[in-house]
Amino acid sequence: MSTLVIAEHDNSTLNGATLNAVTAAQALGADIDILVAGADCAAVGEQAAAVAGVNKVLVADNAAYGHQLAENLALLIAEVGAAYDNVVAPATTNGKNTMPRVAALLDVAQISDILSVESADTFKRPIYAGNVIATVQSADAKKVITVRTTAFDPAAPEGGSASIEAVSSAHDAGISEFVGEELAKSDRPELTAASVVISGGRGMQNGENFKLLDGIADKLGAAIGASRAAVDAGFVPNDMQVGQTGKIVAPDLYIAVGISGAIQHLAGMKDSKVIVAINKDEDAPIFQVADYGLVADLFEALPELEGKL
Amino acid sequence: MKVLVAVKRVVDYNVKVRAKADGSDVDLNNVKMAINPFCEIAVEEAVRLKEAGVASEVVVVSVGEKSCQEQIRTALALGADRGIQVETEGAVEPLVVAKLLKGVVEKEQPQLVILGKQSIDGDNNQTGQMLGALANMAQGTFASEVKVDGDAVSVTREVDGGLQTVKLKLPAIVTTDLRLNEPRYASLPNIMKAKKKQLDVFSPADLGVEVKSHLTQLRVEPPAERQAGIKVASVDELVDKLKNEAKVI
Numbered sequence: 001m002s003t004l005v006i007a008e009h010d011n012s013t014l015n016g017a018t019l020n021a022v023t024a025a026q027a028l029g030a031d032i033d034i035l036v037a038g039a040d041c042a043a044v045g046e047q048a049a050a051v052a053g054v055n056k057v058l059v060a061d062n063a064a065y066g067h068q069l070a071e072n073l074a075l076l077i078a079e080v081g082a083a084y085d086n087v088v089a090p091a092t093t094n095g096k097n098t099m100p101r102v103a104a105l106l107d108v109a110q111i112s113d114i115l116s117v118e119s120a121d122t123f124k125r126p127i128y129a130g131n132v133i134a135t136v137q138s139a140d141a142k143k144v145i146t147v148r149t150t151a152f153d154p155a156a157p158e159g160g161s162a163s164i165e166a167v168s169s170a171h172d173a174g175i176s177e178f179v180g181e182e183l184a185k186s187d188r189p190e191l192t193a194a195s196v197v198i199s200g201g202r203g204m205q206n207g208e209n210f211k212l213l214d215g216i217a218d219k220l221g222a223a224i225g226a227s228r229a230a231v232d233a234g235f236v237p238n239d240m241q242v243g244q245t246g247k248i249v250a251p252d253l254y255i256a257v258g259i260s261g262a263i264q265h266l267a268g269m270k271d272s273k274v275i276v277a278i279n280k281d282e283d284a285p286i287f288q289v290a291d292y293g294l295v296a297d298l299f300e301a302l303p304e305l306e307g308k309l
Numbered sequence: 310m311k312v313l314v315a316v317k318r319v320v321d322y323n324v325k326v327r328a329k330a331d332g333s334d335v336d337l338n339n340v341k342m343a344i345n346p347f348c349e350i351a352v353e354e355a356v357r358l359k360e361a362g363v364a365s366e367v368v369v370v371s372v373g374e375k376s377c378q379e380q381i382r383t384a385l386a387l388g389a390d391r392g393i394q395v396e397t398e399g400a401v402e403p404l405v406v407a408k409l410l411k412g413v414v415e416k417e418q419p420q421l422v423i424l425g426k427q428s429i430d431g432d433n434n435q436t437g438q439m440l441g442a443l444a445n446m447a448q449g450t451f452a453s454e455v456k457v458d459g460d461a462v463s464v465t466r467e468v469d470g471g472l473q474t475v476k477l478k479l480p481a482i483v484t485t486d487l488r489l490n491e492p493r494y495a496s497l498p499n500i501m502k503a504k505k506k507q508l509d510v511f512s513p514a515d516l517g518v519e520v521k522s523h524l525t526q527l528r529v530e531p532p533a534e535r536q537a538g539i540k541v542a543s544v545d546e547l548v549d550k551l552k553n554e555a556k557v558i
Contacts, residue, residue: 096451102442103439107404128432133328133530137527139525184470239468275535282540292555293539294547
């Protein structure tokens, strides 16, 4: 039995989501190799080789993989993955983009967003915005899996000593090209990796008011998130959205400010250890999942909270 | 150019779905069904391309039981020109849906196929990408902007770090994210007109596809419930609880 984990990275740094995927792969009970596909990505290969519990790291260094274009990457992963029993990736936007293409090329189902490994062929995964957890069994000889990273602890990033091998396969499908990107720059922790998250919703009223969250986030070392309503209204950019179709977070402390608590938002944060809700509507559904609810006007509560932390 | 849009019949997004007590399946008795919200955005985008003179015809396809014709008619009322139902029974997995859609793509030869990025029942987020692999087409998933330019389409995608723009050779696949557009409401005259629009029905065999199951759903269960919390009376009490009871700050 062998499992191939697809590394998430930006050609220089291994993304932490890979470590959660390695832990999920360990639960499958097979030897683990990691595939690093990118351009000038040797440093990522070395970081992957240091991850505890990894047998071998395969590095496919080619310009065609530099921007993680699914059309090229899927051809590579399907080729390399043919020798493995399982192909596993974190359910990041890259994983979600590429892995179904891999599954289709291999003519197998994909098991999306797994929460647990029950046995080598049986998994739990959320359906209906996480209101139902399904246990599914795969009949395919080869499993293509994406992993909900918040459901698995990260593997230790140090302590391993995997061998590194170059993969020479160059697949350029020639049907897509990277044009550009606008990536948010922030000194704050990444939303999906932060131990504290403070999110604003429609109740924030405008983008300017999100600054009220800054001081609290600074004091708590928190990442700042938002509900779909706040993103749709243009208060903040899309990469801040927490929810069924945005980012899934499970920090130690989640503070929801001016968020009513639609089921689609709850799907993205209800596995947080402690949930605080601040909302002036005492009937808001968010209070049904909050450990501590404060019925208050956020424009008064936030400055007071910042002052008292 | 011809645009093909795939739509799915799902439980309305306002319904809170529950597992049956015996864990055999979800309880869908008497729940309101609707067009999957992401698919509705896909229909709207295709109709806007037609209104802008970019698309010449919008064909809408759905895979499912006869009842999904209701959602095809909804798409026709929103402005699609004709419909195709691929008639199947029971739940059909994304890989099979992708194979069926590939069959429709071969028949219809669209330049652009627009799908929702995921359906809100299975939350799989697979079908568009799988169709891309099977039909060897490029894909712009999680789209927040689509611009057709000659024999290519530029797609701005919502990704973890922000936005990414890719350029795809046509024919290509687009899967929609929430902010691509705001779907219109169908007007009564258009709902009436939609009833007369052409709707063809194919079987999987017509498309040369064997409907096969790769996954078995063994059981369903509700997620772990959170214990009901408490209301605090003041910011002081909140800070005290977080420090001394929850010990998270």
